[in-house]
Amino acid sequence: MKIWRIFKMALSSLKINKMRTFLSTLGVVVGVSSLILITSVGYGAQYSILSSIQSLGSDVVIVIPGKSANLFKSTVGSNAMRKPLTYDDAKFLKRKMPYAKIAPEISVNTTAKYGRTEVTTTVVGTNADAFVVTNYEVAEGRILTDRDIVGYRDVCVLGKKVADELFPLGNAVGNYILLHGNKFLVVGTLKEKGAIGQIDMDDLVFVPITTLQSQLRTKNVQIIYAKPPQGMSIDVLGARIKSFLIARHGMENFTLNSFEQYLQLAKQVTDIFTIALAAIGSIALLVGGIGIMNIMLASVAERTREIGIRKAVGAKNRDILIQFLLESALISTSGGIIGILLGIFGSVLVPQDILPTHITTSAVIIGFTVSFLIGVFFGVYPASKASKLNPVEALRYE
Amino acid sequence: MNEVIRTENLKKTYDLGPVKVEAVRGVSITIKEGELVSIMGPSGSGKSTLMHLLGCLDTPTSGKYFLDGTDVSTLEENALADVRNRKIGFVFQTFNLLPHLTVLENVLLPVIYNPQGNLKKAEARAKEMLTRVGLGKRFNHLPAQLSGGERQRVAIVRALINEPVIVLADEPTGNLDTKTGLEIIKILRSLNEERGVTEIIVTHDPSITRFTHRTIHIRDGLIEGEEVNEDPVEVL
Numbered sequence: 001m002k003i004w005r006i007f008k009m010a011l012s013s014l015k016i017n018k019m020r021t022f023l024s025t026l027g028v029v030v031g032v033s034s035l036i037l038i039t040s041v042g043y044g045a046q047y048s049i050l051s052s053i054q055s056l057g058s059d060v061v062i063v064i065p066g067k068s069a070n071l072f073k074s075t076v077g078s079n080a081m082r083k084p085l086t087y088d089d090a091k092f093l094k095r096k097m098p099y100a101k102i103a104p105e106i107s108v109n110t111t112a113k114y115g116r117t118e119v120t121t122t123v124v125g126t127n128a129d130a131f132v133v134t135n136y137e138v139a140e141g142r143i144l145t146d147r148d149i150v151g152y153r154d155v156c157v158l159g160k161k162v163a164d165e166l167f168p169l170g171n172a173v174g175n176y177i178l179l180h181g182n183k184f185l186v187v188g189t190l191k192e193k194g195a196i197g198q199i200d201m202d203d204l205v206f207v208p209i210t211t212l213q214s215q216l217r218t219k220n221v222q223i224i225y226a227k228p229p230q231g232m233s234i235d236v237l238g239a240r241i242k243s244f245l246i247a248r249h250g251m252e253n254f255t256l257n258s259f260e261q262y263l264q265l266a267k268q269v270t271d272i273f274t275i276a277l278a279a280i281g282s283i284a285l286l287v288g289g290i291g292i293m294n295i296m297l298a299s300v301a302e303r304t305r306e307i308g309i310r311k312a313v314g315a316k317n318r319d320i321l322i323q324f325l326l327e328s329a330l331i332s333t334s335g336g337i338i339g340i341l342l343g344i345f346g347s348v349l350v351p352q353d354i355l356p357t358h359i360t361t362s363a364v365i366i367g368f369t370v371s372f373l374i375g376v377f378f379g380v381y382p383a384s385k386a387s388k389l390n391p392v393e394a395l396r397y398e
Numbered sequence: 399m400n401e402v403i404r405t406e407n408l409k410k411t412y413d414l415g416p417v418k419v420e421a422v423r424g425v426s427i428t429i430k431e432g433e434l435v436s437i438m439g440p441s442g443s444g445k446s447t448l449m450h451l452l453g454c455l456d457t458p459t460s461g462k463y464f465l466d467g468t469d470v471s472t473l474e475e476n477a478l479a480d481v482r483n484r485k486i487g488f489v490f491q492t493f494n495l496l497p498h499l500t501v502l503e504n505v506l507l508p509v510i511y512n513p514q515g516n517l518k519k520a521e522a523r524a525k526e527m528l529t530r531v532g533l534g535k536r537f538n539h540l541p542a543q544l545s546g547g548e549r550q551r552v553a554i555v556r557a558l559i560n561e562p563v564i565v566l567a568d569e570p571t572g573n574l575d576t577k578t579g580l581e582i583i584k585i586l587r588s589l590n591e592e593r594g595v596t597e598i599i600v601t602h603d604p605s606i607t608r609f610t611h612r613t614i615h616i617r618d619g620l621i622e623g624e625e626v627n628e629d630p631v632e633v634l
């Protein structure tokens with residue numbers, strides 16, 4: 001018997017009891033749509049981290065004070081207290097490796113004021129290299145220069161958000177603003193950069209590191225970014241920084257990281273998240289499968305006479321088996337297709353700025369395949385039950 | 399003439415745990431090609447059980463059954479399905495049409511399960527036969543839209559569609575009134591006369607036996623007697 005015939009037969013059987021067919025797909029619909037939605041959220045998180053790190057440049061080495069094996073552990077260890085990272089360390093590294101971009105950074109949360117407008121923001125003391133490391137583009141004016149740094153100048157460069165808030169009409173460059181009560185000349189503004197992780201890269205004000213350090217009465221920096229020149233890997237640069245700093249400090253009292261490591265970690269975290277939630281979706285699918293089995297068993301019982309008639313005119317056990325298997329696979333696969341569409345629809349409805357979503361082809365293919373397999377798997381028992389019916393007894397069934 | 403059916407001491411016992419029901423207790427019959435035979439007997443005498451055995455819907459507890467020259471009493475399920483499909487046409491008392499299939503689809507059902515079946519040719523033949531039994535305008539009707547007599551005519555055409563070696567009709571008129579029943583008998587008789595179809599008709603209505611060549615009387619699962627009707631009456 002031709003498979004196409006059986007397929008048409010199965011399809012017309014399902015049409016007879018439309019409501020029941022529809023209801024029996026629901027479990028799989030819920031399972032597949034939640035699977036699609038959940039993985040889209042998981043992948044969305046990964047992609048947003050990936051893209052923000054790419055916008056920063058993943059080829060950046062990060063040096064933080066204190067020795068820590070774990071990225072998430074506090075970096076303020078006892079070693080760090082004894083010997084923190086200083087601006088001199090950064091200058092030393094630059095002297096040893098003039099080819100690299102070295103950007104030390106110290107930041108403080110404070111207020112920025114222009115006229116009557118006052119906003120809270122983060123002031124970052126850094127140098128000219130920082131703008132290269134973080135791939136900022138100038139909107140107006142200029143970035144910080146070495147002369148600003150060396151001269152302890154009271155100048156600042158505004159991030160897009162701060163500039164917009166203090167100078168809604170534009171023309172920020174050339175005006176004086178107050179940072180924590182101290183007067184600074186705005187020499188430039190930056191183009192929009194977006195957020196990297198938790199940090200809004202546009203809600204920042206950049207000042208010469210020398211100026212901020214003298215105001216804070218410190219020689220320390222919180223972080224040093226280093227970017228290798230073209231053709232050098234971050235591993236090579238990292239190794240050099242490590243040996244230079246150990247030689248200078250006499251011990252390894254700092255930690256080297258790269259964004260790549262952060263990326264790996266973020267990936268791991270979202271992977272675990274995705275797997276955990278996908279497991280929940282799978283349970284929904286399992287329940288859907290059991291629902292289909294239940295309906296198929298009822299259908300087999302109800303259609304005992306039909307099975308008897310088919311067998312009486314020559315249907316083999318295999319013909320009946322395939323017919324019922326196909327019916328159950330059709331139910332689950334159509335549930336799967338509806339689920340995929342609903343999942344995609346749902347992931348589009350999720351507000352992307354809160355929870356970015358990303359639909360992957362593999363999720364769609366897996367959703368489709370799994371729903372088909374569920375129909376086959378949970379259809380085997382009812383179908384084999386149907387196929388093994390004795391024709392005479394089946395015909396006698398009322 | 400060739401033997402289409404030969405049974406030797408055919409027995410069927412239903413094992414119901416504490417009791418055993420001997421429905422057929424040793425039946426030996428021979429049906430020749432082109433014969434129109436009736437089987438008579440009171441209710442519960444084992445007629446249906448015998449027909450199920452002859453129709454390969456069930457397997458005998460013991461005894462031998464040769465159908466069209468081959469021993470089918472020992473065949474396994476799939477082989478029996480094949481025999482049912484190609485060598486046997488069964489007509490039931492309760493018609494047994496699939497309610498969701500049209501008249502034409504019901505008639506073609508055995509062709510679908512026939513590996514050598516040709517649907518195109520079978521469809522033409524189905525239409526021709528349906529027209530001959532007066533259902534020319536009913537191809538696409540559902541069984542529920544037909545009268546009992548019409549349904550039984552569909553069932554007869556279905557039984558013939560794979561050109562079987564024998565048609566087995568188990569009380570084909572049992573669910574019909576006398577007049578409609580006679581029409582069905584007339585169709586079965588004309589198939590035998592005009593096309594040479596070998597047929598067994600089970601009935602407990604003595605008036606039907608006069609239309610057949612031979613009548614086998616069965617009681618309590620055994621053959622009680624047999625009478626040959628040299629001059630079967632025409633059905634009018």
Ligand SMILES: Nc1ncnc2c1ncn2[C@@H]1O[C@H](COP(=O)(O)OP(=O)(O)O)[C@@H](O)[C@H]1O
Binds near residue numbers: 448
């Ligand atoms: N599946 C079965 N299980 C048990 N007993 C059965 C079964 N089928 C038929 N019988 C018994 O076998 C006997 C013959 O039944 P059946 O062949 O249907 O008679 P008929 O068709 O002549 O009325 C009856 O006593 C009936 O109860």
Ligand SMILES: [Mg+2]
Binds near residue numbers: 446447
């Ligand atoms: Mg009976």
